[in-house]
Amino acid sequence: MDKIPLVYASLGEKELAAVAEVFSSGWPAGQGPQGKALEAQLKERYGAGDAVAVSNCGAALHLAMLAFGVKPGDEVIVADYTFPAPAHAVRYVGGTPVFADVRPDTGTIDPEAVAALVTPRTVGIIAVDTLGLPADYTELQQIADRHGLFVVEDAACAVGATYKGREAGALAEVACLSFHGRKGATSGEGGALIAADPAIGADARQRSSFGIGSIYDQAQVIDMPIPEFTEIGYNFKLSDIAAAILQVQLGRIGELLDRRRAVAARYAELLADEELLTTPYVPADRTHAWQSYLVTLDPRVNRAGVAADLRAQGIGCLHGTWASHLQPAFDAKQNCPVSADLFRRNLGIPMHAELTMSQVERVVEVLRTAVRANAKPTGALKGAS
Template identity: 50%
Template sequence: MSDTVALGQPTVGQEELDAIADVFKSGWIAGNGPTSRRFEAAFSAATASEHTLATSNCTTALQLAFHCLGAGAGDEVLVADYTFPATGHAVMHTGATPVFVDVLPDTACIDPQALEAAITDRTVGIAAVDYAGQTADFDLLERIASKHGLWLGEDAAPAAGAMHNGRPAGSFGDAGCFSFHGRKGITSGEGGALTTSHADLDAKARKLHAFGIESALSRAASNDLPIPQFDELGFNYKLSDIAAAIMLVQLERMPTLIANRTRVAERYSDELADNDLVTLPVTRQGNVHVWQAYTLTLDPTVHRGELARMLREQGIQCNIGTYASHLQPLYGFAQQCPVSADLFERHFTIPMHANLRDDEIERVLNVLKTSLPKARA
């Protein structure tokens, strides 16, 4: 229907179009060019990280990070179970085995106690996930990683702009990985970034993400004709300069976008606080939540599929939270993560984006509150 309230929606306009036009005029629209370099510098400043590498998406950033951190055949990487399976996929692409770890029921981020219990002599690293725009407890995770001699990666796919105890997402552990997919808080349609404060990790990832050779931009500055040599198997994981130009504008928009999403989240929480059929999302003390998604936990008596049907029939988009990865056939059903499995069954996301008008918020709330009791099993 034409008056559908979208689950997610990008905020883009003339500024992004002007930035794209400037890239067209520059003559360098491919990846790893001068606009990408400007975006990388701006994103490093925003994430308090020394290095940023722009990538084609978050999955390629994750794969590069895990590969460069040394994950390989015979290794195990502990992965927060409640995540889009890209996190586990990225581990598998290195040849290592993802070992899924249960999450906390309130934030859906990795459970530090379960994490420490899962460490074996094959464990080499940790992949923690920032669910829905809120960081995991990285102060504690960094202590656990240091204690056991493990590397720590942050899957910050939905968390650009999020904070934990005064530190921004992307500044934790050994590497952070972001998504700029169309449903994320800042977006170029597709795209990603790898952040790190390790110069050696950045140098290796930078080489590998461009086929394993020095970038064309670097070679273009030479007065002679340098011919690169391929001495290492690389990938083609570059972000185009067109997308990088969009991201520079999106970074400027980010504070306003976060403020608008926060306003929506606060309105939802105020209106649903007394509803016994839902549990509201929690923001942990010390965290700044950027609300990539607003996820309710339904009472067990509510039939989620029926509730979704009712909302969609009235033009309200909705969805699940994300996936309990250990339940996916690819991973072999070898583990138990009961909290994640429960959230997978009961999480329910409602429209969340920076463009939601007051009348749309009111409509979502009215339809949801009317439909919840009718959807009880």
């Protein structure tokens, strides 16, 4: 029985050739020639004031909080239904994450929930392009402008997605990208901070290298300057090996996204008549990057049973993402009922650019059987997990 993995990175000969060039250059570390080339590529792609390549999206979010001066006592409103990296970033700098519930149709942060959470202590908003679908930035920016707040776009899952004709990664004054192994463009691990204001980019770049900037640049100066550590920084550099891979991946993003979109369209077509689950909704004013494909199970369906049946047939699956306010690390005294409901009922099924249509059809066949086998009779008590 052939296994169908949940995720699979589309890496090949072109990426290997790029790595070989780095090996030949003698500079595989961070902030070297390939890192600079990647940052230039990102800056042009997003029409940004600056772009800073970093080790992961969590590092980019952390640097964004530092650049905006978030401090103890400050509140930052964060999307609840997501991998909780935004809340971690706020806590890293001593701020308080305030969790905003999400829309039931898209799973993206609900602007009405955000507006209701603003207090005199609120300094910013971190929106998330949930699983590859951009949030409602027009409404979010209006709220931010009304209260003098910053907006950060967590576009970790959304490279290649669009909102009202604009690309995810260019929808707020700062955006944070991820190049993790399950993303549309990947180097295994990696990230970037995209800033409209060059000053924010310069701040992030300096802090990302222990506060002393690029060692590579300093090595090119004949009189051997000795840098001074004038502030506490971090080791968030992206290696030139990863940067070289990403330049190739970003050049392929159109091709890879087309494949993911074809998979998503086929899933939607094959599952349209299944009453025990619903497929993702994409508003007409945006496009999805399809980092993941989540179906929402009917409350009568036992998700754990479905997952066990899929995995027994060699088909990868996952719970979806997290209702962050329920995680013990945050000890949040909040209620986000929509997020909590999606957390209980969503199920991720295989989504990547290497899926064949015959594999998609097999996933749907096994999923349909599993859902029906694990559904309580109509009228039975709800509470499936």
